[in-house]
Amino acid sequence: MSDDSQTGTFLLDDEEIPFTRGQTVIQAARAAGKYIPHLCWHPDFKAHGSCKLCTIKANGRLGAACTLEAQDGMAVENRTPELDDKRRTLLQLLFVEGNHFCPSCEKSGNCVLQATAYDLGMMTPHFDMFYPDRPVDASHPDMLLDFNRCILCELCVQASRDVDGKNVFALSGRGIQSHLIVNAESRRLADTDFSATDRAASICPVGVILKKRVGFAIPIGERTYDAAPISQVDIAKENT
Amino acid sequence: MTFELETAAQADKLRRVAIDPISRVEGHGKVTLLLDEDNKVHQVRLHIVEFRGFERFIQGRPYWEVPVMVQRLCGICPVSHHIAASKALDVVVGARQLTPAAEKIRRLMHYGQILQSHALHFYYLSTPDLLFGFDSEVARRNIVGIAAAYPDIARQGISLRKFGQEVIRVTAGKRIHGTSSVPGGVNKSLTRDERNFLLKDVDQMIAWSHEAVRIIKQLHQSNPALYDHFGAFRSNFMSIVAPDGAMDLYHGALRASDADGRILFDQVDYQDYEQLITEEVKPWTYMKFPFLQQLGPEHGWYKVGPLARVQNCDRIPTPLAEAERKEFVAYGQGKPLHATLAYHWARMIEMLFAAETIKELLHDDDLQGTDLMRTGERRKEGIGVIEAPRGTLFHHYRVGDNDLVTMANLIVSTTNNNQAMNTAVREVAKKYLSGHEITEGLLNHIEVAIRAFDPCLSCATHALGQMPLEVTLEDCTGQLIDKVTRDTHGICHA
Structure with a gap:
């Protein structure tokens, strides 16, 4: 019997979830049709546990479901009022740190941040808005960067580096000064080899990396999260 | 260009009556009337008080x-x-x-x-x-x-x-x-x-x-x-x-x-x-x-x-x-x-x-x-x-x-x-209000004239940066402490 075939089960909100050796809690839960809220984790990329939205309580201790390996007999709390309350606070912090104006954002209805906020019942930003000054980069002929909406998930950094082999994006600064930058001396996207066909061009979960001149092409009712909440859509994607 | 009843002479000697806010219209606006001691109307203005951008x-x-x-x-x-x-x-x-x-x-x-x-x-x-x-x-x-x-x-x-x-x-x-x-x-x-x-x-x-x-x-x-x-x-x-x-x-x-x-x-x-x-x-x-x-x-x-x-x-x-x-x-x-x-x-x-x-x-x-x-x-x-x-x-x-x-x-x-709305309210003020004791019903006549145009006052104040602006600082009794005015050319005056 190889290591890969070793299996076990753990409890997720009192439901038994099977897993194979090496699977993280979020991978096993998703395969079993259970949604754990997340922003920076993507099934195609290595987890780096930065957004903390997937925080669960495993055997009484807080941990990131995207980095914590499932273990046999583990008891995991996921959708508890206490954890969802913390997740809502994390979302509120993200909303006030950037400039997220959903009413005129072309990503609305397809945005993971917006959909997760709806799913977790976030009604207000709660905290004072930062209103940061983040000019857009429209220098590229086919793509637009609207840094106002960045949540620092680094998926574009990973996609450009690991799939496209281009290293177009990086994070710069520390703490509250952390921000997404373009890897060019001019800091302009037009001065990189970025292309609209890159994996990084379609990975952004929010409305930062956008194809030009096609905004609002999808009518209301047909957008990703119009018909069902992200907790259902995310699981449906796993099973298709 | 100033029209009849737009700007009164010696406004500080007149009594001010304000309809604020104008009701049953979209957005926020007010009408101010300046009246003398005989309730004769000397100035009528429709002001749009929203500020958008x-x-x-x-x-x-x-x-x-x-x-x-x-x-x-x-x-x-x-x-x-x-x-x-x-x-x-x-x-x-x-x-x-x-x-x-x-x-x-x-x-x-x-x-x-x-x-x-x-x-x-x-x-x-x-x-x-x-x-x-x-x-x-x-x-x-x-x-x-x-x-x-x-x-x-x-x-x-x-x-x-x-x-x-x-x-x-x-x-x-x-x-x-x-x-x-x-x-x-x-x-x-x-x-x-x-x-x-x-x-x-x-x-x-x-x-x-x-x-x-x-x-x-x-x-x-x-x-x-x-x-x-x-x-x-x-x-x-x-x-x-x-x-x-x-x-x-x-x-x-x-x-x-x-x-x-x-x-x-x-x-x-x-x-x-x-x-x-x-x-x-x-x-x-x-x-x-x-x-x-x-x-x-x-x-x-x-x-x-x-x-x-x-x-x-x-x-x-x-x-x-x-x-x-x-x-x-x-x-x-x-x-x-x-x-x-x-x-x-x-x-x-x-x-x-x-x-x-x-x-x-x-x-x-x-x-x-x-x-x-x-x-x-x-x-x-x-x-x-x-x-x-x-x-x-x-x-x-x-x-x-x-x-x-x-x-x-x-x-x-x-x-x-x-200008048409301002003219309408001045016509109404002249005919119905001037010289009369001001009542709520008479003031509503002014609002009726404005409502007829179905104004959208929030839509109408969409500009930023070109408008004259006056900021006043008052103490708790309403006494003016300081005032800064930006004129129509964008120049500020303390």
Whole structure:
């Protein structure tokens, strides 16, 4: 019997979830049709546990479901009022740190941040808005960067580096000064080899990396999260 | 340029009466009156006290975002801004001629907007004055009072508005702030189910709209001394009309006529509007004063909206509304009607036109078309004009090579009517208030005059950076401590 075939089960909100050796809690839960809220984790990329939205309580201790390996007999709390309350606070912090104006954002209805906020019942930003000054980069002929909406998930950094082999994006600064930058001396996207066909061009979960001149092409009712909440859509994607 | 009763001499010696806020209109505004010790009126001003900034914060945004962003100017007629911006950006993307499906879907959306907005204004905002009387019991003077006293009329109004909102929903995606109109076309067509859903009620809507015309016509005929003269004043008219001079609220060319109905200019492409219209800034309001350049600020101001449109066109292309237009014109005995309250009559004729047009469009199979988008040679600048429920609406944008907006200018319907509304309230103040003890009922006469124009005060104060501004610091007793003023040239004075 190889290591890969070793299996076990753990409890997720009192439901038994099977897993194979090496699977993280979020991978096993998703395969079993259970949604754990997340922003920076993507099934195609290595987890780096930065957004903390997937925080669960495993055997009484807080941990990131995207980095914590499932273990046999583990008891995991996921959708508890206490954890969802913390997740809502994390979302509120993200909303006030950037400039997220959903009413005129072309990503609305397809945005993971917006959909997760709806799913977790976030009604207000709660905290004072930062209103940061983040000019857009429209220098590229086919793509637009609207840094106002960045949540620092680094998926574009990973996609450009690991799939496209281009290293177009990086994070710069520390703490509250952390921000997404373009890897060019001019800091302009037009001065990189970025292309609209890159994996990084379609990975952004929010409305930062956008194809030009096609905004609002999808009518209301047909957008990703119009018909069902992200907790259902995310699981449906796993099973298709 | 200063008009009669605009600025009083020795204002500090006069008593100030303020109507703040003006009720049953969209947005926030106030009227101030300066009276002497005999209650004689010396100054009347309609102030728009909201301060917004759309023209500025659109700058630097991608052009395709604009039709969705600018409609947030308003929750009452967002479709007008949505479509006017789209029309301006159609020009930018080289798609001035849309596909038949796209144009008809936008038309349907727009006439749904006209229907719901006119119904909202007439039934919810105006019938309390018109059916109960201007100085009737204030607690009853609202839509709840109408529902109690005239339940059938209230039900018709609510149903008409709801139907208009449903037309918007199936065409734009949502009842308020949809997203379907995009530069170059639309993002959705109508399914047969959606079309049939609307068709089942449209005949009833036409019948109720016709009934609304009858109600307002009867009010005119029952009290011509009031309806023909209340707040009446002569002015020019402006609107867009179809190439054959017919009423078309979605598209056309500019036509203006003088107070006697003589054409001042006709079939002018609105891409050239800057050669026709100039906006004047005054230090006491955030709303600008547009005027026709050829006549100057003293004589060049004009009325827009239903009263202008019904009289500026040569005909209305639907049968019931055209018959009503003819009767309206005949009432004027060869002269244009300038009665402020005639706005209501004209507005209901337009509501009937909208209901008939919606039916006509719903029977057009192009609504189910799949060819929805056009593109062409890119341009750096575009202007879109539409006849919004409240009047002619201009959107003007410049777009850089990087697709970001570099300039936006909006002249909204209520701004076009600014001088006309100020003149109306001054006429009413002179006739009804001057020399009398001021009562709530008399002050409501001022509001009745403003309401007739159906102003949208939130839409009308969209600019930022060009307006005169006064900031005052007062202590807790209201004593002035400090004051800073920015004049019309942008220069600050301490």
